[in-house]
Amino acid sequence: xxxARKKTIMQGLVCPRPLTHDEQVVLGHGSGGRMxxxxxxxxxxxxxxxxxxxxxxxxAVVTLPEQGRLAxxxxxxxxxxxxxxxxxxxxxAVCGAVNDLAMVGARPLWLTAGFILEEGLSLQILERVxxxxxxxxxxxxxxxVAGDTKVAEREKVDRLFVNTTGIGWxxxxxxxxxxxxxxxxxxxxxxxIGDHGIAVLAAxxxxxxxxxxxxxxxxxxxxxxxxxxxxxxIHVMRDPTRGGLATSLNEIACQSEVVIRLEETSIPVRxxxxxxxxxxxxxxxxxxxxxxxxxxVPAEEAEEVLEAMRSMSYGEEACRIGVVEESxxxxxxxxxxxxxxxxxxxxxxxxxxxxx
Amino acid sequence: MKHVxxxxxxxxxxxxxxGIRQTVTKPWVLMEIxxxxxxAIVRHGIDQLLPTEIELVHGPGCPVCxxxxxxxxxxxxxxxxxxxxxTSYGDMLRVPGSGSDLFSVRASGGDVRVVYSPxxxxxxxxxxxxxxxxxxxxxFETTAPPNAMSVVQAQSLGLKNYSILVxxxxxxxxxxxILGSPHNRVQGFLAAGHVCAVMGYWEYPPIAEKYxxxxxxxxxxxxxxxxxxxxxxxQLEEGRCEAENAYxxxxxxxxxxxxxxxxxxxxEPCDRKWRGIGTIPDSGWxxxxxxxxxxxxxxxxxxxxxPDESPLCIAGQILxxxxxxxxxxAFGVKxxxxxxxxATMVSSEGACAAYYRYGxxxxxxxxxx
Numbered sequence: 001x002x003x004a005r006k007k008t009i010m011q012g013l014v015c016p017r018p019l020t021h022d023e024q025v026v027l028g029h030g031s032g033g034r035m036x037x038x039x040x041x042x043x044x045x046x047x048x049x050x051x052x053x054x055x056x057x058x059x060a061v062v063t064l065p066e067q068g069r070l071a072x073x074x075x076x077x078x079x080x081x082x083x084x085x086x087x088x089x090x091x092x093a094v095c096g097a098v099n100d101l102a103m104v105g106a107r108p109l110w111l112t113a114g115f116i117l118e119e120g121l122s123l124q125i126l127e128r129v130x131x132x133x134x135x136x137x138x139x140x141x142x143x144x145v146a147g148d149t150k151v152a153e154r155e156k157v158d159r160l161f162v163n164t165t166g167i168g169w170x171x172x173x174x175x176x177x178x179x180x181x182x183x184x185x186x187x188x189x190x191x192x193i194g195d196h197g198i199a200v201l202a203a204x205x206x207x208x209x210x211x212x213x214x215x216x217x218x219x220x221x222x223x224x225x226x227x228x229x230x231x232x233x234i235h236v237m238r239d240p241t242r243g244g245l246a247t248s249l250n251e252i253a254c255q256s257e258v259v260i261r262l263e264e265t266s267i268p269v270r271x272x273x274x275x276x277x278x279x280x281x282x283x284x285x286x287x288x289x290x291x292x293x294x295x296x297v298p299a300e301e302a303e304e305v306l307e308a309m310r311s312m313s314y315g316e317e318a319c320r321i322g323v324v325e326e327s328x329x330x331x332x333x334x335x336x337x338x339x340x341x342x343x344x345x346x347x348x349x350x351x352x353x354x355x356x
Numbered sequence: 357m358k359h360v361x362x363x364x365x366x367x368x369x370x371x372x373x374x375g376i377r378q379t380v381t382k383p384w385v386l387m388e389i390x391x392x393x394x395x396a397i398v399r400h401g402i403d404q405l406l407p408t409e410i411e412l413v414h415g416p417g418c419p420v421c422x423x424x425x426x427x428x429x430x431x432x433x434x435x436x437x438x439x440x441x442x443t444s445y446g447d448m449l450r451v452p453g454s455g456s457d458l459f460s461v462r463a464s465g466g467d468v469r470v471v472y473s474p475x476x477x478x479x480x481x482x483x484x485x486x487x488x489x490x491x492x493x494x495x496f497e498t499t500a501p502p503n504a505m506s507v508v509q510a511q512s513l514g515l516k517n518y519s520i521l522v523x524x525x526x527x528x529x530x531x532x533x534i535l536g537s538p539h540n541r542v543q544g545f546l547a548a549g550h551v552c553a554v555m556g557y558w559e560y561p562p563i564a565e566k567y568x569x570x571x572x573x574x575x576x577x578x579x580x581x582x583x584x585x586x587x588x589x590x591q592l593e594e595g596r597c598e599a600e601n602a603y604x605x606x607x608x609x610x611x612x613x614x615x616x617x618x619x620x621x622x623x624e625p626c627d628r629k630w631r632g633i634g635t636i637p638d639s640g641w642x643x644x645x646x647x648x649x650x651x652x653x654x655x656x657x658x659x660x661x662x663p664d665e666s667p668l669c670i671a672g673q674i675l676x677x678x679x680x681x682x683x684x685x686a687f688g689v690k691x692x693x694x695x696x697x698x699a700t701m702v703s704s705e706g707a708c709a710a711y712y713r714y715g716x717x718x719x720x721x722x723x724x725x
Binding site: 206271274275278281336337338339340341342343345348 | 357360364366369370398399400401402403404405472578692693694704712713714715
């Protein structure tokens with residue numbers, strides 16, 4: 001090696017080799033040429049390795065496990081900071097797609113990943129994000145079969161955006177949808193709410209106090225499979241992400257034209273989340289989750305589904321939070337801890353901290 | 357959550373509610389001053405649990421709601437200046453001015469930032485010496501001390517690029533206006549606990565005596581609120597009219613003296629216009645002459661703006677306890693949090709927003725009756 005270098009120098013005039021950019025993203029990484037190929041083979045192929053992806057064609061060709069219906073979902077992920085307690089944008093991008101598919105009863109199989117990188121982004125950061133996507137795909141049992149990378153000029157994007165599209169297969173007999181809630185059904189929640197929103201706020205350094213809250217970010221497809229083992233009759237499932245539990249339930253109440261009645265005392269909130277919300281003037285019902293689901297099931301199946309949820313790590317703290325009734329349709333009402341009743345509205349606009 | 361959960365205990369709340377039921381013999385109208393209390397009442401459903409004799413009307417204690425339209429328009433004009441970083445409590449961003457709001461200014465390229473404290477705005481001024489940093493200093497006696505502190509801090513740091521757009525208002529003058537009105541219905545007050553934490557309640561005995569109304573300093577948790585109602589009802593039934601403290605774990609008679617001294621040092625009393633109500637003499641604070649260099653209104657030459665208030669909005673009457681949100685024909689129809697006609701539908705402390713968010717089913721039933 002040493003000799004070779006000497007020889008090169010001795011050769012005199014040679015075409016100067018371009019610098020290898022192995023520390024940060026440069027515009028050339030998005031050129032579509034050799035640098036793009038280098039980026040893909042070094043940073044994306046090794047962690048996501050699978051025959052479909054490595055074929056390297058313009059589109060991935062996949063084979064369905066059985067006849068049936070497909071579920072498709074796409075989501076773009078922008079989060080600041082990229083890394084927060086309990087997760088990062090990579091895990092978020094995988095779990096987001098996986099959970100959206102799982103919420104319609106689909107078994108997530110394949111993902112695509114599109115990256116928009118800011119010129120100057122440290123490749124170490126990209127490596128961390130991609131590594132965390134690998135871990136999340138393995139946990140969820142999905143593979144990334146296609147991808148894309150673009151590089152935008154400095155300050156045209158905030159470091160790194162990821163878009164994921166998920167494709168899943170819906171087994172026969174599953175009819176899950178927001179319009180399927182029926183009077184008499186029971187509302188189940190997989191665990192305490194608000195962890196993700198507060199963890200991200202804290203990681204932004206926007207709180208004037210410290211908190212140990214971690215995001216609940218998790219793939220929920222295995223939890224959902226377990227629930228279907230207990231009952232095929234699950235009517236509605238939704239993961240209450242942005243807008244929180246309140247907004248998800250309002251969507252369902254409107255789609256199904258029913259009223260959802262909640263019991264305030266039965267909705268679990270961790271003390272640290274409750275305290276942070278109290279100080280900021282937030283209502284945990286509106287704070288984002290990334291690893292929770294709400295399910296609406298017939299009353300006679302509720303106990304079995306609940307038991308199935310509790311047998312899984314992401315559903316250990318699952319509980320009943322309310323019931324579905326006929327009227328007034330389109331509303332979510334809550335019996336308060338002291339016995340009053342109030343409307344639980346959908347989130348309107350951005351959540352803003354109060355004045356005093 | 358210690359110091360909160362205890363005051364939301366359903367059993368204890370019902371013990372006090374029983375006490376109210378046993379005490380009350382005739383109808384009484386009570387006003388809670390503070391918008392924070394209005395929200396707590398509707399959010400926890402306290403109003404539905406009270407005996408029918410007790411009617412709660414909602415007071416003017418929502419700083420966002422009473423900030424005059426002209427000043428919001430001024431804030432929009434200042435925030436649109438390219439050299440300005442406009443900082444504000446988050447609540448103000450959605451409040452509609454005549455034609456726009458701070459959110460829209462931000463979307464059009466204005467540098468509008470939400471801060472949790474004016475001291476954060478001072479930090480931003482330190483970090484951006486080539487920009488003008490303006491803080492929208494609104495609020496009652498509760499936010500006056502930190503806002504005053506930011507000016508003192510900016511002065512001691514020698515900052516030349518920090519100023520505040522002041523719209524401070526005080527509770528006692530508003531109580532005089534409400535009680536002095538020929539249309540007044542209020543027979544007793546639940547005074548705002550957090551205002552009293554700063555100011556004490558030494559200003560209240562003369563008001564209670566002059567107008568013959570009980571004034572009970574009240575907190576914000578369900579147990580605090582029912583306790584305040586119980587004490588006010590007891591006074592009314594016994595024919596007493598005193599200033600009482602039902603929030604002693606936070607409030608003393610004298611209040612927070614250092615905070616009061618700080619306010620006195622930086623601000624002086626002035627007449628203030630209240631949105632929907634009008635000008636109330638001596639009801640606000642402005643910066644004293646020696647702090648004039650920190651006055652955003654003097655620093656920025658924003659032209660006189662003719663504000664344009666929606667003719668449908670009855671916020672002024674709501675803020676004086678004369679009407680309730682569901683008495684408004686626009687409520688929930690033409691006026692919603694997404695398309696507010698007035699500030700009371702926007703602020704997290706506004707009465708219309710509280711009714712819309714938590715109490716629409718009750719409001720709806722009453723409308724149908």
